[in-house]
Amino acid sequence: MTETKGCKGYLDEQFVQLEELQDDTNPNFVEEVATLFYRDSARLLAVIEQTMVRNPQDFTKLDNYMHQFKGSCSSIGAKKVKAECTQFREYCKAGSSDGCMRTFQQLKREYSTLKKQLEAYFQLARQVGPRESATRPR
Amino acid sequence: MKFGGGAAGSMSLPGSSVARQKDGAADAVSDQFPAGLRVLVVDDDPTCLTILDKMLRTCRYEVTKCNRAEVALSLLRENKNGYDVVISDVHMPDMDGFKLLEHIGLEMDLPVIMMSADDSKNVVMKGVTHGACDYLIKPVRIEALKNIWQHVVRKKKNGWKELEQPGRLDDGDRQQKQEDLDNLSPSNEGSWKTSKRKGEEDEGEEKDDMATLKKPRVVWSAELHQQFVVAVNQLGIDKAVPKKILELMNVTGLTRENVASHLQKYRLYLRRLSGVSQHQGGLNNSFLGPQETSFGMMPSLGGIDLRTLTVAGQLPAQTLASYQASGLTRAALKPSIAMPFVDQRDSLSIEIPKLKFGEGQKQQQQLSTTNTKHINLLQGIPMTMEQKQLVSFQQSPQLSGTLNNLHGGGQNSSLLRQMVQPQSQGEMLNESIGGQMSLIQSSIGQPIPRNRVSNSDYSVNHMADLPHNGFPLSSTPVITPLSSKGFKQEGISSDMQGEKVFAQSYDVFDNLHQHKTQNWQLQNAALNYGAASRYPTTSLGNAVNVSPSVLVHQAFSLANHKNGHNGDCHVGKTISFAGAEEQFGGTTNIDRNANCLLTNIPSRVKVERVQEMSSRTNLFSDHFGHDDLMSALLKQQEDLGQVESEFDFDGYTMDNIPV
Numbered sequence: 001m002t003e004t005k006g007c008k009g010y011l012d013e014q015f016v017q018l019e020e021l022q023d024d025t026n027p028n029f030v031e032e033v034a035t036l037f038y039r040d041s042a043r044l045l046a047v048i049e050q051t052m053v054r055n056p057q058d059f060t061k062l063d064n065y066m067h068q069f070k071g072s073c074s075s076i077g078a079k080k081v082k083a084e085c086t087q088f089r090e091y092c093k094a095g096s097s098d099g100c101m102r103t104f105q106q107l108k109r110e111y112s113t114l115k116k117q118l119e120a121y122f123q124l125a126r127q128v129g130p131r132e133s134a135t136r137p138r
Numbered sequence: 139m140k141f142g143g144g145a146a147g148s149m150s151l152p153g154s155s156v157a158r159q160k161d162g163a164a165d166a167v168s169d170q171f172p173a174g175l176r177v178l179v180v181d182d183d184p185t186c187l188t189i190l191d192k193m194l195r196t197c198r199y200e201v202t203k204c205n206r207a208e209v210a211l212s213l214l215r216e217n218k219n220g221y222d223v224v225i226s227d228v229h230m231p232d233m234d235g236f237k238l239l240e241h242i243g244l245e246m247d248l249p250v251i252m253m254s255a256d257d258s259k260n261v262v263m264k265g266v267t268h269g270a271c272d273y274l275i276k277p278v279r280i281e282a283l284k285n286i287w288q289h290v291v292r293k294k295k296n297g298w299k300e301l302e303q304p305g306r307l308d309d310g311d312r313q314q315k316q317e318d319l320d321n322l323s324p325s326n327e328g329s330w331k332t333s334k335r336k337g338e339e340d341e342g343e344e345k346d347d348m349a350t351l352k353k354p355r356v357v358w359s360a361e362l363h364q365q366f367v368v369a370v371n372q373l374g375i376d377k378a379v380p381k382k383i384l385e386l387m388n389v390t391g392l393t394r395e396n397v398a399s400h401l402q403k404y405r406l407y408l409r410r411l412s413g414v415s416q417h418q419g420g421l422n423n424s425f426l427g428p429q430e431t432s433f434g435m436m437p438s439l440g441g442i443d444l445r446t447l448t449v450a451g452q453l454p455a456q457t458l459a460s461y462q463a464s465g466l467t468r469a470a471l472k473p474s475i476a477m478p479f480v481d482q483r484d485s486l487s488i489e490i491p492k493l494k495f496g497e498g499q500k501q502q503q504q505l506s507t508t509n510t511k512h513i514n515l516l517q518g519i520p521m522t523m524e525q526k527q528l529v530s531f532q533q534s535p536q537l538s539g540t541l542n543n544l545h546g547g548g549q550n551s552s553l554l555r556q557m558v559q560p561q562s563q564g565e566m567l568n569e570s571i572g573g574q575m576s577l578i579q580s581s582i583g584q585p586i587p588r589n590r591v592s593n594s595d596y597s598v599n600h601m602a603d604l605p606h607n608g609f610p611l612s613s614t615p616v617i618t619p620l621s622s623k624g625f626k627q628e629g630i631s632s633d634m635q636g637e638k639v640f641a642q643s644y645d646v647f648d649n650l651h652q653h654k655t656q657n658w659q660l661q662n663a664a665l666n667y668g669a670a671s672r673y674p675t676t677s678l679g680n681a682v683n684v685s686p687s688v689l690v691h692q693a694f695s696l697a698n699h700k701n702g703h704n705g706d707c708h709v710g711k712t713i714s715f716a717g718a719e720e721q722f723g724g725t726t727n728i729d730r731n732a733n734c735l736l737t738n739i740p741s742r743v744k745v746e747r748v749q750e751m752s753s754r755t756n757l758f759s760d761h762f763g764h765d766d767l768m769s770a771l772l773k774q775q776e777d778l779g780q781v782e783s784e785f786d787f788d789g790y791t792m793d794n795i796p797v
Contacts, residue, residue, distance in 0.1 A: 014277040014279075017193075017277075017279055017280060018189065020280075021189070021192050021193060021196060021280070023196075026192065029192060032188070033185060033188055033189060036184055036185050036188055037185040040183070040184050040185055041185075064229070067229060067255065067256065068182075068183065068229065070255055071183055071186060071227075071229075071254070071255035071276050072183050072185045072186065074255055074276050074277040075183070075185050075186045075189050075276060075277050075278075076185060076189075077277070
């Protein structure tokens with residue numbers, strides 16, 4: 001997956017790490033993590049969005065949230081989304097609400113794109129068989 | 139793709155059996171090492187937590203997940219020997235990772251690894267200064283986790299080294315130590331034992347109690363610590379190198395390594411102090427030091443305390459200066475106990491009380507505001523903690539009375555009051571009692587009181603019972619009595635094992651506030667500051683001897699210990715230690731540490747004031763002639779009851795001064 005994804009830049013080496021962690025005792029580890037990620041981050045994104053609506057100038061808070069979100073993204077290897085997070089934080093530092101808003105929209109797009117890709121990936125993995133699809137040839 | 143193919147091949151144990159036994163055969167553990175390493179991982183991000191958990195299990199470690207720092211702390215406290223290493227995230231909603239790090243370092247002395255997606259230099263540096271043994275950048279790779287066992291081994295090794303120090307204290311001391319060890323709070327003992335045990339793992343040593351330690355640890359008694367502090371001050375905190383300190387101290391049986399590790403802890407302590415002060419926005423900017431979260435609560439106090447400490451003259455100016463750029467320096471600059479702080483900040487005394495720690499971190503802000511408010515109030519009162527104030531403390535036992543009233547048992551309070559308000563005792567009492575008490579209390583080292591932030595709560599009680607005893611004193615930095623109480627209570631004379639002393643103090647706090655880490659901080663801050671502030675006010679000069687760091691330590695420990703009790707006097711203890719050790723003319727405080735931090739505090743304060751902290755003289759003791767005060771406090775303490783002597787300091791149980 002990473003090879004494909006990697007080409008497109010959606011996922012990075014970290015995702016490979018997750019794949020490597022998957023084994024017989026945890027055959028769906030990657031999917032579990034991804035699900036957990038999406039559930040938890042959706043909540044965080046909602047909070048960020050709300051803050052942007054109410055206090056678009058509260059850059060400290062936004063930066064904090066985004067830092068958290070970025071941490072999650074990096075754990076799962078979501079490269080592009082992570083890049084957007086970094087960009088967002090830059091705008092926070094610069095104090096630009098507009099920049100933040102634009103970046104946030106972009107971020108959400110990347111986020112949902114990745115989600116779809118992962119869903120497709122997992123579906124495929126389930127069909128093909130966990131080991132074959134998840135593990136890369138050593 | 140199982141990682142570690144090699145390792146996997148050789149290790150037959152799944153890692154869940156023998157190795158897992160916590161106090162299982164050391165041999166078994168060592169055979170499997172590093173498999174079976176007991177890791178506690180703390181991270182609020184569930185995704186990350188899951189991944190780390192899986193990675194660590196793949197490394198064949200025994201993993202415990204935790205998504206909240208408070209939970210992690212309680213897990214650690216319940217089972218002191220249950221974990222070998224802790225991995226914690228830096229940014230967590232309920233508690234800052236660094237604060238957790240400090241707590242763990244103080245209470246359990248376990249290796250802690252920090253992690254964060256933030257790789258900026260200053261954050262990493264913060265990890266280093268707070269004592270983290272490693273810092274991982276997220277996303278964490280499994281390779282990075284494979285080697286974390288090295289930190290466990292390293293720590294044990296260092297622990298053994300100390301134990302094996304040949305020239306350690308002479309037998310007499312050693313014995314004392316052992317006794318102290320016995321008296322140590324379970325937590326302390328636990329951690330020590332653990333390290334000892336682990337250290338001797340290879341030798342097939344079983345977990346023996348401290349008494350059978352083959353390698354006795356150096357016990358940093360109050361007296362010894364006093365000597366240490368004096369030496370450090372003489373050399374200058376920046377220039378103090380273990381070798382020179384050792385030479386200056388001229389203690390037989392003490393090795394350079396002992397001094398080195400003690401110095402490290404001391405430095406951390408001072409740093410914390412300065413950090414705390416910074417947080418106190420309300421109080422004095424000057425204190426701004428490194429803003430330590432732990433001190434957070436103390437912001438208001440922190441500033442004051444440090445200053446007070448410096449003022450008291452206890453804090454070596456250089457120390458202060460080094461630590462606190464702004465706030466402290468002021469204090470430091472003024473060696474005279476007379477409260478340079480006072481000059482600088484009239485509010486000092488006021489501030490202290492203001493700190494109503496009770497509230498915990500959140501309160502910090504509140505505190506600062508409160509403190510500021512208090513300060514204003516106090517402003518009216520010539521808070522010049524200067525000597526005359528101190529004198530007034532001494533002279534006016536009434537405060538003690540008042541204080542007592544305030545806290546209900548807070549003997550300290552009265553003392554605190556006295557101390558705090560040297561000037562307008564009457565007024566101070568009234569106002570300050572509420573606020574000051576809190577300050578004092580807090581300063582007294584009741585980090586715990588945070589919860590109690592309520593001004594009134596600060597009373598000494600905090601110290602004793604952190605749990606929001608609402609010692610009115612708590613706010614009052616009169617910490618000295620508190621600290622003394624804490625220390626004294628246990629009657630931990632001198633056994634303040636150097637390192638342990640601090641540790642103990644930490645424990646104290648811990649016990650006090652278990653739940654309130656925040657409080658702890660406050661308390662610590664309070665204690666520290668309290669002590670510090672107290673000194674200045676009470677012209678403690680002497681009292682303040684305890685370098686803030688000491689106080690802080692003391693406070694912290696108290697706070698830590700008391701966490702559980704919240705409000706236990708522990709907080710007070712901590713302060714007292716700090717103060718006691720250093721400033722209180724020496725040993726008095728330290729010795730007493732345990733004794734009644736709370737109760738002693740007042741006495742201590744008095745003593746301190748009276749004497750310019752003649753090194754080593756027991757603050758409590760007669761110097762101040764506050765003996766009566768002390769006894770009063772002590773009595774109060776008794777009433778207060780719990781002098782948790784978890785840590786060596788029996789006196790710690792500064793007893794929660796019933797509010």
